[in-house]
Amino acid sequence: MLNNGYDTWVRDFEAERERRAAIGDPQWERGAALDPALVRSLQRFQVGEDGDGSALIGKADRAGDPVYARAVRLFVAEEQNHARMLALLLAAGGAGTLARHWSDAVFVRLRRLLGLRVELLVLMVAEAVALRYYRAVRDGAPDPLVAEVAGRILADEERHVPFHCRRLREALAPLPAPARRAATLAWQGLLAGAGAVVAVDHGPALRHLGVGRRGFTADVLRSSGPLARAMHAAPAAAPAPVAPAGSAGV
Template identity: 35%
Template sequence: MTFADWTTYFRQNQTHLDDLSWDDTYRLTARERRAVARSLQHFQRGESSEGKHLYQRVKDTGNTDHVAAIRLFIGEEQGHARVLGRFLGKQGIACLRQTWVDDVFRRLRQWGTFETTIRVLLTAEIIAAVYYRAVFHATYSSLLQQICLRLLRDEEMHINFQCFTLVQERRRSSRAGWWLRQQLHRGLMVGTSVLVWLSYNRTLWAGGMGPVGFAAAVSAEWERAQDMIRQPGSIEIRRQEPRKTAPRPAFQFNQARAVAGPMASALR
């Protein structure tokens, strides 16, 4: 596997949000708005980064395949922001121009080495993977559930992509230095999890995740990522499925479909 393979994946995945059911007329109830509106605003803002600092960091490595892959990755994240923003607008919920949580993560990504930037990104991807599962279960909106499932598929691959990048960095690191940075990253993951719980526990509770369930879901994704870093051969790129050209009609997703894949345990 190479960065050229990731470039191919991201390029083939560019239309994965084109057939969402925007004809869905469901309006979030007052309970659902209280549960998900604020956190969706924050995550929408977090997905909207232009990625200039990340792009420049990758460009400085001189790896043209990685540059191409990261450009498409950033575009995919911005696609998430557009879809979430459109959903919020459809529900009469304003998008935010700035949030303090997003500001903190942006500063962390810009601090330290390129490896630090990737580790911060991986932390955010792990949190997002757990968060969108909670949102899926916190609403009866088939459109929002559809969006969550698409984003979950993307987050799974984003975690794999960041792990693949860290594997390349590990090969250039001393064993002691890598171990120390791993412990610091573990601390960042724990601190971020606490912050997210304190900030968005209303959404997580509504999605069936109490503090123990949330911590367990984050821990499971963290361990999955660590297994891939320890065993690079286990990192996979999902084969693309053929897409229909016409938008799918709005319908309620069958939960049995949502539990497929490595995220199954947290969706049950």
């Protein structure tokens, strides 16, 4: 497969890596006041962020575009950094991490069912939910360290979404229009279910953050339309590495 402009994404990921190194980590030593419900919630998200990404990287390698595969490796590194920061945040609040959680196991199994296209569609469900979740933490957490970490992760996720949408446009483009529409409708259905499950599973934490279960689910649903259209549309002439805050509609 030809390089469809993914060198731009590689440069974006590399520039962000250099920026992170320049600004350094948050000040973990100041500690964090974590509500018990938020601890349990952050622990579950930390498990979801923590992985080596080997399945995704392997599928990206087999797709035949080494530049895209390089960008995927840089994306995985950012996700691993999220897991690292969440673990350090939990430690700053006197809490540990989980070895596993059922919700992460379900997503991993779904992502590994078929090829790169299905992997990315399922991954985009997690990314869309994460956008709303980390925004809720950033805006609703009373502790400044918690808000800072959530803000950093949210900024990364807002860059990740257009990256995956770009690839999914290319992956879905060879399909007939009705098949593309069916794929995105199925994705929206999966996202609706995932949003509802997260709203229930993380309800006490969301309430602590000032977000109701229904409001959270509704926000996730509202985000699905623009994202589905971005995946369904014909591939753009050039990628757009950075998405403005709130561009996903959540």
